[in-house]
Amino acid sequence: GAVVSQHPSWVIxxxxxxxxxxxxxxxxxxxxxxxxxxFPKQSLMLMATSNEGSxxxxxxxxxxxxFLINHASLTLSTLTVTSAHPEDSSFYICSARVPVETPDTxxxxxxxxxxxL
Amino acid sequence: xxxxxxxxxxxxxxxxETVTLSCTxxxxxxxxYLFWYKQPPSRQMILVIRQEAYKQQNATExxxxxxxxxxxxxxxxxxxDSQLGDAAMYFCAFGSGGGADGLTFGKGTHLIIQP
Numbered sequence: 607g608a609v610v611s612q613h614p615s616w617v618i619x620x621x622x623x624x625x626x627x628x629x630x631x632x633x634x635x636x637x638x639x640x641x642x643x644x645f646p647k648q649s650l651m652l653m654a655t656s657n658e659g660s661x662x663x664x665x666x667x668x669x670x671x672x673f674l675i676n677h678a679s680l681t682l683s684t685l686t687v688t689s690a691h692p693e694d695s696s697f698y699i700c701s702a703r704v705p706v707e708t709p710d711t712x713x714x715x716x717x718x719x720x721x722x723l
Numbered sequence: 724x725x726x727x728x729x730x731x732x733x734x735x736x737x738x739x740e741t742v743t744l745s746c747t748x749x750x751x752x753x754x755x756y757l758f759w760y761k762q763p764p765s766r767q768m769i770l771v772i773r774q775e776a777y778k779q780q781n782a783t784e785x786x787x788x789x790x791x792x793x794x795x796x797x798x799x800x801x802x803x804d805s806q807l808g809d810a811a812m813y814f815c816a817f818g819s820g821g822g823a824d825g826l827t828f829g830k831g832t833h834l835i836i837q838p
Contacts, residue, residue, distance in 0.1 A: 640825045649814060650768075652825035665825075697766060703822045710756040710775075710822035714768035 609633050610702050612715035619690055620723055627685045627718045629700030635680035636702035640712060641673075644697040656683045690722040725750040725817050729829035736805050737837050743790075744800045744832045746815030755819040757791065757798045758826070763811040771813070774798065802834075810836045 609632040619625050629639055637658050642650040654675050655663045662675035672694075674686040683702075687694055697719050701712040726749045736742035748757070759771040774782045774791050781789050786803045802809055815829040 638823060642825070644766075649828045649830045650826075652827070655823075655825055699768065701768070710818055711758070711770060711773055712818070712822075712826060713770070714760075716765070716767045
């Protein structure tokens with residue numbers, strides 16, 4: 607149980623275009639999902655908290671107009687990187703918490719590698 | 724705000740031996756959780772072990788156990804009988820808000836297993 611998927615696993619795009627990344631909870635309903643960013647050989651940094659049916663909460667320094675998050679259903683959250691630039695190239699990872707069993711524990715998706723040319 | 728510090732960028736251990744990874748944290752929260760996650764080359768984050776701060780008993784999961792010293796704000800991970808499959812990056816993480824908040828991660832420790 608507690609499986610989280612991400613799509614795509616790898617994407618290359620041109621500078622100035624937008625890219626959408628999907629995060630799905632496959633076998634449970636996730637009222638809260640999280641988006642992290644990981645640069646090469648670095649740790650995970652929380653970008654935003656996504657709550658179903660409400661606006662996302664962004665961490666300080668994360669541009670909400672650049673990283674659009676939508677959590678329209680209990681099993682799907684999306685992260686759209688708008689007008690992507692090479693400095694947005696990174697590994698993006700989502701996670702979800704299982705609200706009933708262990709609400710404090712996050713289960714992670716496999717990540718999406720974004721390369722902006 | 725909380726901080727998590729992992730002071731060992733890299734550790735090496737012989738197969739079948741025991742290794743301890745260090746983690747310290749700083750917080751003003753009274754209700755929180757601590758985790759160790761493993762990230763192999765595939766980059767999939769895998770939960771190794773979790774500890775509730777209100778529990779004095781140290782968590783154990785098979786070959787993995789923690790030494791949780793709340794007063795010292797220390798949370799080390801011990802891996803017994805190290806196996807080649809244990810080779811990975813290990814991240815210590817802090818969570819609070821009953822799970823409603825995102826996690827704060829340390830910088831990680833790269834664990835090498837020598838055959």
